[in-house]
Amino acid sequence: MSTLSEVYRDHPLHLHHIAPLDFSAVRTMPDSHVWRPESSNDFSFGELSSSPVPVIDLGDPNAPELIVQACETWGVFQLVNHGVLLSHIEEVEYEAGRFFALPTRQKLKALRTPCGATGYGVARITPFFSKYMWHEGFTIMGSPADHVRELWPHDHERFCDAMENYQKDMKGLAERLTRLIFDSLKISAEEISWLASTTGSGGSPPPPSTASTALQLNSYPSCPDPNQAMGLAPHTDTSLLTILHQSETNGLQVFKPGLGWVLIPPVAGAFVVNIGDILHILSNARFPNALHRVVVNGSRQRFSVAYFYSPPTDYVVSPLYKGLNSGEDNIIPRYRSVAVKEYIGLKAKNLENALSILRT
Numbered sequence: 503m504s505t506l507s508e509v510y511r512d513h514p515l516h517l518h519h520i521a522p523l524d525f526s527a528v529r530t531m532p533d534s535h536v537w538r539p540e541s542s543n544d545f546s547f548g549e550l551s552s553s554p555v556p557v558i559d560l561g562d563p564n565a566p567e568l569i570v571q572a573c574e575t576w577g578v579f580q581l582v583n584h585g586v587l588l589s590h591i592e593e594v595e596y597e598a599g600r601f602f603a604l605p606t607r608q609k610l611k612a613l614r615t616p617c618g619a620t621g622y623g624v625a626r627i628t629p630f631f632s633k634y635m636w637h638e639g640f641t642i643m644g645s646p647a648d649h650v651r652e653l654w655p656h657d658h659e660r661f662c663d664a665m666e667n668y669q670k671d672m673k674g675l676a677e678r679l680t681r682l683i684f685d686s687l688k689i690s691a692e693e694i695s696w697l698a699s700t701t702g703s704g705g706s707p708p709p710p711s712t713a714s715t716a717l718q719l720n721s722y723p724s725c726p727d728p729n730q731a732m733g734l735a736p737h738t739d740t741s742l743l744t745i746l747h748q749s750e751t752n753g754l755q756v757f758k759p760g761l762g763w764v765l766i767p768p769v770a771g772a773f774v775v776n777i778g779d780i781l782h783i784l785s786n787a788r789f790p791n792a793l794h795r796v797v798v799n800g801s802r803q804r805f806s807v808a809y810f811y812s813p814p815t816d817y818v819v820s821p822l823y824k825g826l827n828s829g830e831d832n833i834i835p836r837y838r839s840v841a842v843k844e845y846i847g848l849k850a851k852n853l854e855n856a857l858s859i860l861r862t
Contacts, residue, residue: 506714510619513850522638524606525723577792578776602721612649636731642717676811722804733796741778741810751804757793786821815843
């Protein structure tokens with residue numbers, strides 16, 4: 503079975519699409535980072551809708567129904583009372599801040615290689631836009647030790663421990679949410695055998711999930727002219743689910759047809775959960791994949807930590823939702839079947855049109 507890192511190796515990037523700007527040395531906006539209307543895909547920087555994205559308490563007895571409703575109407579929701587220790591969230595944000603506070607020349611020691619999937623660099627969607635984004639990131643798949651050992655030869659263990667603990671927390675939460683959502687879609691266990699069961703045979707511990715996962719640390723430095731910059735350009739995630747922790751600074755926005763861009767303000771202790779392309783396909787388009795972007799701040803640096811959760815790369819994705827009511831069993835699939843690694847390849851070449859290529 504191919505790993506997620508191996509799949510991305512087949513889709514290399516040019517070095518100029520990897521190395522971030524030295525933001526600490528910038529006093530005025532370089533033209534390479536100025537987003538004008540023609541470079542922002544006609545998505546306005548204007549007024550935002552005031553409609554709130556749903557906030558759901560996972561401990562609420564009605565949480566399954568509320569989550570499905572949010573998935574159907576928004577493709578995104580905020581989740582509280584999720585069971586992840588606040589100390590683990592604070593540790594990962596602290597370590598992310600410690601990393602991004604390093605001088606640029608130091609961070610470049612952990613630069614992602616053209617064929618690599620992990621390490622320091624700009625967003626992978628960068629080549630699809632004529633302007634660069636006001637963003638720097640650090641991608642982790644498994645242990646980050648090989649990269650951070652270059653930065654802190656004698657003091658990398660606490661960074662690694664924080665990231666590994668957080669990934670365990672996120673994997674458990676992602677499995678819980680995935681199982682809840684799949685149950686609501688009446689998807690059988692046989693159709694999602696890659697998802698870890700709650701118990702093993704004979705009451706033994708459950709087998710490990712073979713899901714594909716990645717952790718992305720994001721930094722959006724304060725910007726000399728935030729009205730002309732884009733932190734992260736509009737896109738949907740490839741993943742099944744994305745679970746995001748955001749710092750206390752606003753910036754994340756989701757696009758909802760009929761409303762326009764809607765701010766997702768930070769809620770204390772909450773995660774933002776959004777539907778990715780793969781779950782959109784599995785739900786036969788019942789759940790919209792959330793188009794989102796990030797804008798930047800003129801005085802404050804913003805951090806976020808995104809956990810991407812998907813089936814194994816060799817898993818063949820096809821619409822599994824057959825309808826919940828009688829008479830719905832013959833719903834026509836809207837997408838053809840596709841292996842996760844094939845879809846990653848499609849999106850690596852067609853950011854906006856990958857799903858349309860799969861439409862039946």
